[in-house]
Structure formats: C-alpha cells, structure tokens
Amino acid sequence: MRNILPSQETSSPALAHAAENVRHYRQQQGLSQDELARRAGLSRRMINGLEAGTANISLSNLDAIALALGVQFVDLVRPPQTDNSDIRSVMWRGASDASQAVLLGAAPAANMVELWTWALAAGDRYDAQPDQSGFSEMIVVTAGVLDIVFEHETRQLAVGEFAIFSSAQHYAYVNQGTVTAHFVRNVIT
Known part of the structure; x- marks a missing residue:
C-alpha cells in the first residue's frame, strides 16, 4: 500500500510526527525499542532511527509498527492533536x-x-x-x-x-x- 516516507527531507513533518508518535505509544505501553522491533519484525536500529527522525522507513514498515503497537497507521503519522478527518x-x-x-x-x-x-x-x-x-x-x-x-x-x-x-x-x-x-x-x- 505504501512505500517510502520522505525521510530524505530532513524537515519532513510526517517523519517528525511518526518519530514522536511511535515513541509516545511505545513508552505508553512500556515497550523497549528491542521489544517493539521484535513485535514488528524489524531491527532495533530501524526503530531507533525512526524515533530519532533519521530512518529511511517504508510506509509498510510503519504499518507493521502500528500493528505491533495496536494502533492505526494514521495514529503514527498525523500531527498530535489532529483529527483523522483532516491530516493533509x-x-x-x-x-x-x-x-x-x-x-x-x-x-x-x-x-x-x-x-x-x-x-x-x-x-x-x-x-x-x-x-x-x-x-x-x-x-x-x-x-x-x-x-x-x-x-x-x-x-x-x-x-x-x-x-x-x-x-x-x-x-x-x-x-x-x-x-x-x-x-x-x-x-x-
């Protein structure tokens, strides 16, 4: 369904939101980066890079992370306090x-x-x-x-x-x- 989140843009708002939201949900659930990586079938390095805002991550890998966290894809990429009906x-x-x-x-x-x-x-x-x-x-x-x-x-x-x-x-x-x-x-x- 999805391919590359534009991390090659160092100022990508979507990547910044994903970094913040993944960290928030991971910490809220008491998961380490290692455990989240294991559940998502990814490397800890990928999770660490995502949370640092430096990973070149595929959108399908974000789907896997969302599934591992028990949230929707849009929960990871939307700006905080933004309604799903207007993400843009x-x-x-x-x-x-x-x-x-x-x-x-x-x-x-x-x-x-x-x-x-x-x-x-x-x-x-x-x-x-x-x-x-x-x-x-x-x-x-x-x-x-x-x-x-x-x-x-x-x-x-x-x-x-x-x-x-x-x-x-x-x-x-x-x-x-x-x-x-x-x-x-x-x-x-």
Missing part, C-alpha cells in the same frame, strides 16, 4: 518534485479508510510492498494516464477510469505518459 500530510515523494502522495484524512471502516491525493510525474514510478490480507485500494484518475502494474497484468487508467484491487500483492503505479498523472486513492484496512 505528504507521505511520499518521487524522483521528480511533481510526484507526491498526500494523506488527506481517514475514517473508520472495519478498521480504517484513508483518503489520498497523488501526483506522479511523467516517467516516475511508485513500487508498493504487499499489505496484509484484507487490505484493498480504490483508485480514480483525475488527470493524465496511470498504469497499475501487477505481477501478471497491467491496467492502464485514463481520466475518469478507476480500479479496485487487493493491495496484499506486489504492484506499482507507473506514469509512462508525458504529463503528470493525478489520482485519488482510498486505502481500506
């Missing part, structure tokens, strides 16, 4: 400055529904890591053309076209066009 946080940047993913907000579902806007510059690509079983995505293209590349097929979506699929698999968003593709993405957990 840049969560991913591509090779081009025109490529980015913004988590707009989230609402309860069986677990949670997240609303994102995405811009993917010409020639850029986002490679997702598989989510846990039960995760789904809903995509609708608002400008340009977007290819969603799965293991055995590629779906090309033009303006107004949509796709609904399980995100418990490898997939990628690819813009092979000449203009920036814009799309809205719902993540259902």
Whole structure:
C-alpha cells in the first residue's frame, strides 16, 4: 500500500510526527525499542532511527509498527492533536518534485479508510510492498494516464477510469505518459 516516507527531507513533518508518535505509544505501553522491533519484525536500529527522525522507513514498515503497537497507521503519522478527518500530510515523494502522495484524512471502516491525493510525474514510478490480507485500494484518475502494474497484468487508467484491487500483492503505479498523472486513492484496512 505504501512505500517510502520522505525521510530524505530532513524537515519532513510526517517523519517528525511518526518519530514522536511511535515513541509516545511505545513508552505508553512500556515497550523497549528491542521489544517493539521484535513485535514488528524489524531491527532495533530501524526503530531507533525512526524515533530519532533519521530512518529511511517504508510506509509498510510503519504499518507493521502500528500493528505491533495496536494502533492505526494514521495514529503514527498525523500531527498530535489532529483529527483523522483532516491530516493533509505528504507521505511520499518521487524522483521528480511533481510526484507526491498526500494523506488527506481517514475514517473508520472495519478498521480504517484513508483518503489520498497523488501526483506522479511523467516517467516516475511508485513500487508498493504487499499489505496484509484484507487490505484493498480504490483508485480514480483525475488527470493524465496511470498504469497499475501487477505481477501478471497491467491496467492502464485514463481520466475518469478507476480500479479496485487487493493491495496484499506486489504492484506499482507507473506514469509512462508525458504529463503528470493525478489520482485519488482510498486505502481500506
């Protein structure tokens, strides 16, 4: 569902919020960094780097940390004292400055529904890591053309076209066009 949190930006607000929120939930539950790392299937070095604001962490690893802490993904990345309905946080940047993913907000579902806007510059690509079983995505293209590349097929979506699929698999968003593709993405957990 997610790829790289923009830690390459030393002033990333999303990374700062994740660092603060992970530390808060970990300490609230009386967990060491070692124990949280074990529960999340990550290294202690990753947890330490995240809490220090220096880790280059994938968004799927943040999902694993949220699961290990018993909280939602949005609980880790939203600004403190912010309501889930208005997060507006840049969560991913591509090779081009025109490529980015913004988590707009989230609402309860069986677990949670997240609303994102995405811009993917010409020639850029986002490679997702598989989510846990039960995760789904809903995509609708608002400008340009977007290819969603799965293991055995590629779906090309033009303006107004949509796709609904399980995100418990490898997939990628690819813009092979000449203009920036814009799309809205719902993540259902």
